[in-house]
Amino acid sequence: MGRTIAIANQKGGVGKTTTAVNLGASLAADGRRVLLVDIDPQGNASSGVGVPMAESPVGVYEPLVGHGTLQDVIRPTAIETLFVAPASRDLAGAALELANIEGGHTRLQGILDPVRDQYDYLVIDCPPSLDMLTVNGLTAADAVLIPVQCEYYALEGLSKLLETIEMVRDALNARLEIEGIVFTMYDPRNNLSHQVVQEVRGHFVDKVFETMIPRNIRLSEAPSFGQPCILYDMASRGSQSYIQLARELESRRAA
Ligand code: ATP
Numbered sequence: 038m039g040r041t042i043a044i045a046n047q048k049g050g051v052g053k054t055t056t057a058v059n060l061g062a063s064l065a066a067d068g069r070r071v072l073l074v075d076i077d078p079q080g081n082a083s084s085g086v087g088v089p090m091a092e093s094p095v096g097v098y099e100p101l102v103g104h105g106t107l108q109d110v111i112r113p114t115a116i117e118t119l120f121v122a123p124a125s126r127d128l129a130g131a132a133l134e135l136a137n138i139e140g141g142h143t144r145l146q147g148i149l150d151p152v153r154d155q156y157d158y159l160v161i162d163c164p165p166s167l168d169m170l171t172v173n174g175l176t177a178a179d180a181v182l183i184p185v186q187c188e189y190y191a192l193e194g195l196s197k198l199l200e201t202i203e204m205v206r207d208a209l210n211a212r213l214e215i216e217g218i219v220f221t222m223y224d225p226r227n228n229l230s231h232q233v234v235q236e237v238r239g240h241f242v243d244k245v246f247e248t249m250i251p252r253n254i255r256l257s258e259a260p261s262f263g264q265p266c267i268l269y270d271m272a273s274r275g276s277q278s279y280i281q282l283a284r285e286l287e288s289r290r291a292a
Pocket residue numbers: 048049050051052053054055056077079081163164165221222223250251252253254256257258260275
């Protein structure tokens with residue numbers, strides 16, 4: 038049974054999608070079978086692995102609202118063991134629709150269940166909100182991984198996210214764990230980065246990954262080629278940091 042990890046933070050632009058794509062790709066490059074599940078209507082995770090929304094007549098949306106199965110919409114990527122359940126245009130209306138469907142909170146969980154044993158990891162890229170899509174992501178997950186950008190307001194939204202995680206645990210998914218917090222866009226020359234890291238480490242102690250993702254131009258260039266960074270520039274610091282994060286995640290699991 039694959040481990041399902043939701044990448045979530047309602048704050049926009051903190052590196053959720055970059056983390057979903059590149060952590061997923063790094064795990065896959067290490068031989069794991071990985072399914073990237075794109076539940077963000079922006080579709081950035083899908084295009085980031087070469088499956089842009091414009092080329093996906095169907096995606097996660099269809100099975101989510103009861104049309105067909107997830108298996109029907111899963112597509113291969115350039116990495117042999119990395120697959121994607123892409124976003125399609127209609128996903129934009131899903132949050133509202135799910136609010137009006139019976140059992141709308143648990144739809145994603147239900148459509149993932151039949152495919153979980155085909156993968157070692159299922160990585161869910163959540164949208165920048167705490168809407169029904171994110172709640173579905175958290176409800177379907179074994180654990181949530183929270184990217185935190187090293188900036189002044191980093192901690193502000195975190196308590197709201199933690200409340201939502203508690204709510205989901207109480208009402209929908211008691212097994213939900215916190216996989217960890219990962220710092221993104223870290224700049225060692227920036228004093229503020231140091232302060233934010235120390236503050237968050239103080240709060241969350243061992244929940245914070247040792248590996249920090251540096252600000253690296255290659256990570257921001259790779260998506261426009263529809264490639265995870267390890268295919269675009271394997272030697273870049275961005276690629277190497279996500280490979281390191283994948284190793285740390287796996288060794289923590291083993292410990
Ligand atoms: P959204 O909330 O809109 O879904 P997000 O949290 O998924 O955003 P990303 O899309 O991963 O965030 O990243 C936001 C922007 O920052 C993108 O342009 C991305 O390429 C860039 N970016 C992310 N991580 C890094 C990094 N470590 N170094 C440089 N650029 C980065």
